[in-house]
Amino acid sequence: MHILTPVFFNAPMGGLHENIYASACFMLSKGHQVTIICKPGPFSEKLRKKGIQVIETDFSLHLFSEILTAIETLHSKQPIDLIHAHPFISRQLGFITSQILGLPFLVTLHGKYIDELPKYIGKTDAIFTVSEGIRNYLLNEGRADCPEKIHIIPNTPDSKLFKKVSTTPTCKNEKRVTIALVTRLDKDKSFILEVFYQAVIYAAEKYPERIHWYVVGQGTLQNEMAEKLEALRGKNQVTFTGWLQDEALRDAYYRSDAAIAPGRCALEAMSCGVPVIALGSKNYTGLIGPQTWQKAVFTNFGGVGNKQADYIAGSIEADLDTLMHSAKSRHQLGKFCRNIVFQFFNDNQTHQRLLGHYQIIRDAYQAQPRPKLPRSNFLEMRLQRIHIKKSTADKLQITLECEEPETLQFAWYIERDKEIIEKRMYQPNPKLDIKLEPQGQYRVQCYIRDQTGQKASLWISSDTQYQQQANIKTYLNHQKNLPKLNFNINKEQLG
Structure with a gap:
């Protein structure tokens, strides 16, 4: 197949x-x-x-x-x-x-x-x-x-990679509890980061010099997060590892006494026998134990919910207290988590x-x-290329090359610095002339409509410099006798 x-x-x-x-x-x-x-x-x-x-x-x-x-x-x-x-x-x-x-x-x-x-x-x-x-x-x-x-x-x-370590890692410091936050550090994970900051603030006051926050992940909010944690951590330690994969990620779980994680990351930590606070982009499930495991499984460990509207104030602080109670209780919770993976998430x-x-x-x-x-049944298949040229020093012309453009209509929305500055309603013209004054970051959205009512839209942005080519490459690794297929498509963006 x-x-x-x-x-x-x-x-x-x-x-x-x-x-x-x-x-x-x-x-x-x-x-x-x-x-x-x-x-x-x-x-x-x-x-x-x-x-x-x-x-x-x-x-x-x-x-x-x-x-x-x-x-x-x-x-x-x-x-x-x-x-x-x-x-x-x-x-x-x-x-x-x-x-x-x-x-x-x-x-x-x-x-x-x-x-x-x-x-x-x-x-x-x-x-x-x-x-x-x-x-x-x-x-x-x-x-x-x-x-x-x-x-x-x-x-x-x-299960072959993420499994319980046979012996206690020698790198663990019994006097300090290492808690890993494992997630991407991007805007769609903002709810996770907001709740995590509450834990950091609470720990700085109640558990000074006792917690090592171990941030496993990277993303567009990484620098902002580093600045916040430096201000909030108190005397507790913070380490950023960047994004880890495979054995490096598994070893990060082994080095942790507990983890805060969503979705698949929560399952990986649980599979290693590490207790987990399930915190997803949509919901705070909390420390996985006898009262919460079914909710965690049901929501994919925080993937279903209403973010702050569902969050009960003080929840992560209470779960942190439970984790900090003793190494024995963490071990029992880790064993319980691993059993859940074994029973319900056999790969x-x-x-x-x-x-x-x-x-x-x-x-x-x-x-x-x-x-x-x-192909002609689908509007998307009639779009071919975007041609962009500067007609004068401050004017730009955008042309959409399409099959049978005379049967299509085009509407244009022009943004400058994320604000809509002009709208041009549907008309049978695949060309747009815009004036780049004053200076700013321009973005254009084009809506295309055909005679049957099908619609499609695409963005053209000035975020990057001119790029002369975008490649579609097909790699046929299994059939060495077949040639590689390379399609080079001219693609110009706003410069």
């Missing part, structure tokens, strides 16, 4: 990446083939080192047609059996590709978001969520009229269940193939 997986992400690495990597490795171990569509960077390099095929792209909407050409070429040489996409723009690409190639389509929704589910669930073979709480959210809030299609495939830690069983879904869906498709739809 050949599985195509499109996945878009902002951060270079994270729990999403590890989830996809683990599933792909399992499929390879069972003799199946996996091709992943993702951004270039450390994740794509990690995939290639494992022998997993990669198509690299930044998922710009005007590149969809070229990406599909790469997929079609791959499909002609190594037939794809199904498409398993991940949310947002990668789901959009995956769905369109499945309709054009006539292939089964599956999607995983990792958190509390709808991602336009009502629009495509009727033409989707299966929806996977990572917890019961997220499934319930889709049913209640997402108006999902096909509940039978929504299944639970949880995130699972690598081999979970991946095998996912493979079972793949096989049944593939067999159903082979028994009743579906028609292929023409």
